[in-house]
Amino acid sequence: MRLEISGVSHRYDQVEALRDINLTIEPGEIVALIGPSGCGKSTLLSIIGGLLKPSEGQITASGPVPDGCLNPLTYVFQDFALLPWRTVAGNISLVLEDHKLSKAERAARIDEVLEQTGLTDFRNAFPKQLSGGMKQRVGIARALAVRPAVLLMDEPLSALDAQTRILLLDEFAALFARTGMTAVYVTHNLNEAVRLAHRVVALRRRPGTIKEIHTIDVPIDQRQEGDPLIVAHETSLWELIRDEAIAADKELENVA
Amino acid sequence: MSLDHLDPVKSMNEPVRFRAVGFNPRSNPLAAWGSFVVLIILWQIGCSTGFISELAMPSPVAVSKSLWQLIVSGELWVHLAASGQRLAVGWVLGTVAGLVVGFLVGMFSWARSPGVALVSALFPIPKIALLPLFIIWFGIGEPSKFATIGFGVFFPTVINTFGGVDNVARNLIRMGQSFDMSTWSIVRKIILPGALPTILSGFRISSSIAIILLVAAEMIGAQYGIGALILSAGSLYQTDQLIAGVVVLSVFGLAISWLLGRLDKWLLSWR
Numbered sequence: 001m002r003l004e005i006s007g008v009s010h011r012y013d014q015v016e017a018l019r020d021i022n023l024t025i026e027p028g029e030i031v032a033l034i035g036p037s038g039c040g041k042s043t044l045l046s047i048i049g050g051l052l053k054p055s056e057g058q059i060t061a062s063g064p065v066p067d068g069c070l071n072p073l074t075y076v077f078q079d080f081a082l083l084p085w086r087t088v089a090g091n092i093s094l095v096l097e098d099h100k101l102s103k104a105e106r107a108a109r110i111d112e113v114l115e116q117t118g119l120t121d122f123r124n125a126f127p128k129q130l131s132g133g134m135k136q137r138v139g140i141a142r143a144l145a146v147r148p149a150v151l152l153m154d155e156p157l158s159a160l161d162a163q164t165r166i167l168l169l170d171e172f173a174a175l176f177a178r179t180g181m182t183a184v185y186v187t188h189n190l191n192e193a194v195r196l197a198h199r200v201v202a203l204r205r206r207p208g209t210i211k212e213i214h215t216i217d218v219p220i221d222q223r224q225e226g227d228p229l230i231v232a233h234e235t236s237l238w239e240l241i242r243d244e245a246i247a248a249d250k251e252l253e254n255v256a
Numbered sequence: 257m258s259l260d261h262l263d264p265v266k267s268m269n270e271p272v273r274f275r276a277v278g279f280n281p282r283s284n285p286l287a288a289w290g291s292f293v294v295l296i297i298l299w300q301i302g303c304s305t306g307f308i309s310e311l312a313m314p315s316p317v318a319v320s321k322s323l324w325q326l327i328v329s330g331e332l333w334v335h336l337a338a339s340g341q342r343l344a345v346g347w348v349l350g351t352v353a354g355l356v357v358g359f360l361v362g363m364f365s366w367a368r369s370p371g372v373a374l375v376s377a378l379f380p381i382p383k384i385a386l387l388p389l390f391i392i393w394f395g396i397g398e399p400s401k402f403a404t405i406g407f408g409v410f411f412p413t414v415i416n417t418f419g420g421v422d423n424v425a426r427n428l429i430r431m432g433q434s435f436d437m438s439t440w441s442i443v444r445k446i447i448l449p450g451a452l453p454t455i456l457s458g459f460r461i462s463s464s465i466a467i468i469l470l471v472a473a474e475m476i477g478a479q480y481g482i483g484a485l486i487l488s489a490g491s492l493y494q495t496d497q498l499i500a501g502v503v504v505l506s507v508f509g510l511a512i513s514w515l516l517g518r519l520d521k522w523l524l525s526w527r
Contacts, residue, residue, distance in 0.1 A: 051434055071435050081431035085449045085526040094445060095435040126526055146435065 001063040001072060001149035001182055002027055003048065008057035009207075010043055016207035017043045018054070023201065023210065025150075025184060027063055030176055030220065032185045032197035035241060036248035040208025041186045042154055048184060049073045049152045065149040070099050074148035078155040080135040082127040082142075089114065089123040092142045113141040117171075133164035140175070151183040157192060166225075169195055177221035194233045195223055202240050205248060212240055314496035322496040323503065331485075332504065338480035339470060339508075342398065346405025347466045354410045354462075355455070358417020363447070371414070379411040384472045391477065401473040408469040409462045416461070420454030421447055453527070456520050463512050467505065482508070 003025040010018040017040040025031050033041040046052035048059050050073065065072050082091050089110050096106045114120045117137045127135055136156055143151060156172075157165045173196060176183065187193055193200045194216060204211040216233055223230055296316050302308040303315030310318075326332035361371035383404050390400040390407075424447050432442040474483025482501055489497035 049434060051430060073434075075431070075434045077427065077431060079427055081427050083428060083446065083449070094432075095437070097445075098435075098437050098441050128526075 001061055001065060003150060003182070003184070004060040004062070005044075005048065006057055006060065008044070008047055008054045008059070010040070010047065010052070010054045010056075018047075019207035019209050021057070021208070021210060025182060027182055028180045029199065030181075030183045030185060030197045032187060032193035032200045033203060034187060034190060034193050034200060034237065035203035035208070035211075036205055036245040037188065038248050038251070039203040039205040039244070041188075041203055044203075044208070045152055045154050045184060045186045049075055051075075061150075063149075066147045068147045069149055070096070070146040072149040074143045074146055074151055076136075076139050076143050076151060076153040076156045078158050080127070080132075080139045080159070082135060082138055084127050087124050087126055088119055088130070088138050088141075091127070091138055092145050095142055095146055109145050113144045116144060117141040131164070132160045133168055136160065136168060137171075140171075149182060151181055151185075153183060153185045155187055156185075157189070158187070165192075172196055173220050173223070177219070190234045190237050194230050194237070195225075196220060200233070200237060202237060205244055211244075311493075311495070314499055318496040319499045319503065322494075323500040326485075326497070326500060334480050335482050335485045336504070336508075338478070338484075339474065339482045342401050342405065342473070342481065343466055343470050345398075346402045346470070347409050347463065349402060350406035350409025350466070351413050351459070351462065353406070354413025355417050357410075358414045359421060359443070359447075361414065362418035362421025362451075363443070371418070375411055375414050379415065383408040383469055387473060387476055396477050401470070401478070404473045405466050405469045408465050412462050412465060413458060416458030417451065417455055420451030420458075423454060424450030453524055456516065456523065459516050459519075460513065463516065464509065467509055467512075471505065 005021055005023045005025075008018060008021040009016075021044060023031075033044060035041050043052065047054045050059075061072065083094065086094060092110050092113060093106060096109060101109070110123075111120075114123055117140055119134070119137055119141055122130065122134060127138070130138070136159075139156070157168055160168065169192060175181065176196065183196075185193070185196055198216060198220070200214040200216065202211045202214070203209065214233060214237060216230070218227070218229060299308070299313075300316045303310065303313065303317075308315075314322075323332075326335075357367075357371060357375075360367040361375075386407070387400065387404055390403045394400040394403050428446050428450065429442060432446050437445075470481070471483035471486065474481035475487045478484040482505055486498055486501035486505075489495075489501060
């Protein structure tokens with residue numbers, strides 16, 4: 001599915017969060033949005049999926065969706081957003097229950113995504129019993145269960161410890177390579193961006209505008225930790241946003 | 257505390273003192289029951305020795321006898337049934353109405369400000385002061401008692417319910433919306449369970465309020481009921497029966513609190 005972001009601007013009261021963003025995300029492409037805090041990257045992701053109404057501009061989605069797609073634009077959240085009173089399987093079932101699926105179809109989908117994310121043995125566990133990495137795998141499984149056309153991932157690894165992050169990063173890379181999924185991946189971690197994205201969009205802050213777009217030509221499943229080309233991209237992206245990050249760090253919070 | 261506690265440290269040559277002492281009360285069921293036993297023994301000793309006059313405070317033995325009388329004569333069950341029915345109907349009416357209004361106030365802008373304003377204005381009114389009005393509106397019989405209890409339960413339930421709805425994590429609601437869940441599904445599967453812990457803890461408060469209002473209402477116009485029993489015993493200075501009635505009320509309250517505890521365990525097992 002192709003996503004066209006045209007002329008999107010957004011203001012929160014006094015603060016201009018985004019100004020005139022134009023960007024097209026091609027089918028099968030992984031686009032990473034990076035930038036320091038306050039650059040509007042999460043705001044843009046919320047706008048893309050229709051969770052926030054932009055002050056100006058619009059998003060157009062076009063093109064075919066996968067078979068049995070129930071929710072073309074599907075989020076994966078930083079804080080997992082799992083219902084603590086439902087089991088792993090129950091959390092996945094939640095997003096299928098509003099759709100016209102037979103009991104057997106629903107069960108089949110749940111089994112399938114549990115299998116894909118390695119959660120089969122955890123299907124009856126409650127979220128509080130799971131590690132952060134397992135919780136995010138449930139978040140991924142829930143997203144896959146609706147057969148999305150585009151995954152919208154809002155800092156999905158930011159709440160995890162460093163080791164778990166490395167493991168899940170590999171799983172994401174494998175998932176994207178296997179499914180050819182379209183995805184928008186918001187992160188402040190440059191390493192994640194250069195490992196997963198075909199294009200990395202660096203945003204500038206106050207107001208949020210596109211500063212530069214990096215295209216990384218290495219296929220995602222061939223990228224290795226420490227690959228010189230990937231490291232070079234990471235370094236140059238850091239040069240690009242370093243000053244912005246320093247400014248963001250020194251800023252007093254004046255937004256409620 | 258002496259001031260030398262604050263003297264600057266000059267040098268050290270001693271094992272490190274353990275400092276994180278106290279501030280960690282633990283519960284002890286034996287001590288809980290023991291405190292009752294000790295109190296009753298002291299009370300009985302006071303009465304037996306004449307330290308406490310029989311008129312001022314009947315002895316535990318006298319109270320037990322009187323309670324036994326009520327049980328064997330079957331009188332107690334009549335009173336308990338009347339009170340239990342009033343309590344159940346009044347509490348359920350007030351709770352259902354309170355939950356509905358609480359959810360509306362918690363979820364819709366149009367209900368928010370009017371709802372909060374009205375509840376804030378009406379909550380502090382002692383409902384017992386309105387009992388004469390309820391009697392005029394609903395008659396001297398049961399409905400005026402249901403109304404007293406119901407109104408008393410209604411307001412705290414509203415406040416508690418919309419507080420619980422407010423406290424449901426916004427990110428869960430957004431998650432539901434991002435998967436295009438219907439509003440009704442979001443209410444039923446996300447907001448209701450999310451608000452349930454707060455709502456259930458509110459039941460403890462509203463059930464105590466209901467017992468207080470029950471007794472008050474029964475003291476004004478009722479033939480049967482624990483409140484009526486206590487009132488008639490009091491007007492005849494049968495203090496043993498009066499205390500027996502109070503004991504029954506206390507046990508009644510404990511039973512309800514135990515039931516609510518079971519409800520908590522059952523509904524909130526995921527916590």
